[in-house]
Amino acid sequence: MRTIKSFLIGIITFINIAVILFIGFGTLTVINSPRIIIKYRPFKRSLHKFSNLIGDLTVKSLAISIQFLHQKRWEFIIENEVSMDEWYLATSNHASWGDVFCVLAATNFKAPLFKIFMKKDLWWLPPVFLANVTLNMPFVNRHSKQQLEKNPNLRKLDYQNTIASCKRFERQPTTIFSFAEGTRNNPKKHAEQNSPYKNLLAPKIGGIALGLSAVPKIDYLLDFTIVYKSKKRSFWDFCIGDLSDVKVFVKKLRIPESLKRRDYLNDPSYRTEFRDWLDNVWVEKDKLIDSVNF
Numbered sequence: 001m002r003t004i005k006s007f008l009i010g011i012i013t014f015i016n017i018a019v020i021l022f023i024g025f026g027t028l029t030v031i032n033s034p035r036i037i038i039k040y041r042p043f044k045r046s047l048h049k050f051s052n053l054i055g056d057l058t059v060k061s062l063a064i065s066i067q068f069l070h071q072k073r074w075e076f077i078i079e080n081e082v083s084m085d086e087w088y089l090a091t092s093n094h095a096s097w098g099d100v101f102c103v104l105a106a107t108n109f110k111a112p113l114f115k116i117f118m119k120k121d122l123w124w125l126p127p128v129f130l131a132n133v134t135l136n137m138p139f140v141n142r143h144s145k146q147q148l149e150k151n152p153n154l155r156k157l158d159y160q161n162t163i164a165s166c167k168r169f170e171r172q173p174t175t176i177f178s179f180a181e182g183t184r185n186n187p188k189k190h191a192e193q194n195s196p197y198k199n200l201l202a203p204k205i206g207g208i209a210l211g212l213s214a215v216p217k218i219d220y221l222l223d224f225t226i227v228y229k230s231k232k233r234s235f236w237d238f239c240i241g242d243l244s245d246v247k248v249f250v251k252k253l254r255i256p257e258s259l260k261r262r263d264y265l266n267d268p269s270y271r272t273e274f275r276d277w278l279d280n281v282w283v284e285k286d287k288l289i290d291s292v293n294f
Contacts (some may be wrong), residue, residue, distance in 0.1 A: 009069060010240035016065050017239075022066065023056030037185035045171060048136070052113045059113075063105035070241035073101060082111045087173050087217040088210055089255065092224035093200055093285060094179040095186075098238035098246075103177070103224045106248045111222065114177040115169060117162075117207045136168055159210065161266045166214030175222065176215065178207035180278065186233065199289040204283050209264045209274045216261050225249040225285050229294040249290055253281065 010283055028051055035044060067073055071081040082088070090101050104114060116135050169176060180203035183189060195201050212218055229245035230237070237243055259277060 004162075006240040010236060013066060013069050013239040013241070016069065017062060020061050020065065020176065021057060021163075024054060025098045029229070030164070041129070044178055049172065049289045056109055059104045059108045062101060063108060066101065069242040070242065072106060072244035073199055074244065075143075075247045076106045076250065078110070078250040078252075079107070082107055082222065082252055083249070084112055085173055086111070086220065086223045087169070087215060088112070088175040088179040088220050089211055089218050090175050090222035090224065091180040091203070092127075092209055094181045094184050095226065096184065096228065096233045096243055097235035098151070098243045099179070099184075099226055102226055102246055102248050105224065106224065106250055107175070112175045113225055114175045115166075117176075117178040125208045134189065134196060136165075162210045163214045164210055169215050171219060174203075174215070176208070176211035176218070178211065180204055180208060182207075188268045197282060197286045199286050200282055203244075203278050205271065205275050205278055206264070207279075209271070212255065212274075213262065214259065219255060221255055221281070223251040223281055225251075225288050227289055227292045245294060247294075248251075249288060 031054070032047060035047060038044070046235060063074070090103075100116070104197060117137075128165075166176065179200040182204045183201070185201045187201075191203060193201055208221075225248070227247045227249075228243050230242045233244045256277065257273055259270070264270060264274075
């Protein structure tokens with residue numbers, strides 16, 4: 001009986017997510033259509049603000065409906081006050097397909113809508129493509145070491161493209177978000193990487209360091225730590241509610257002045273200092289995960 005019930009909840013949750021995203025992105029597509037012919041900058045800024053509102057309402061709808069279907073409340077623990085009027089850099093540990101829903105919901109209507117770095121090779125997925133077009137969420141390339149060794153110019157080109165994409169975020173308060181681990185953590189990846197952290201993969205600094213270089217108005221890092229009661233991690237596990245016992249911790253950390261307004265690509269000392277700082281953040285995150293009880 002429980003299996004049948006879980007299956008039905010999973011199907012309903014999946015349909016619910018699809019319908020809400022369809023309505024949200026459909027609305028965004030319609031209201032952003034005038035951008036094709038109207039290039040007036042104040043109009044585009046107003047449209048961007050309205051698009052962010054639609055995005056926030058879509059997140060709110062997803063969070064409320066998923067928690068209602070699963071009959072469980074996600075627990076958000078925010079240590080410091082956050083504001084819709086500030087610029088933020090944000091990152092989180094990454095363990096499940098459900099992570100993005102949790103982090104978006106945690107600061108929904110508390111901090112500016114996330115601008116998430118998305119893998120360019122996923123552009124063909126409708127939600128990813130529409131997020132890029134209507135919400136200005138930037139694409140980033142993920143190159144292997146072999147590709148970069150073969151063509152070092154790829155790193156410079158990616159850097160320039162990312163900086164250009166992020167410059168528009170200076171116009172109004174924004175939260176630039178990237179999963180620093182770069183991929184979902186699981187035992188196999190953890191072992192292959194020989195991670196120095198018990199519960200985490202080692203963070204990659206490229207995405208968030210680039211975001212900081214591109215937007216000098218950013219003063220704080222929002223550090224999200226997601227802890228699930230269950231050891232399950234698939235998207236289907238999320239849909240059937242097995243990941244709904246979750247705690248999301250949010251720390252607002254001031255970014256050292258020594259790390260701001262510097263060139264990530266051409267300054268090796270900056271990369272070293274940024275990595276040292278983020279490693280310290282990861283040490284505290286690892287300890288926090290160990291301390292959480294349900």
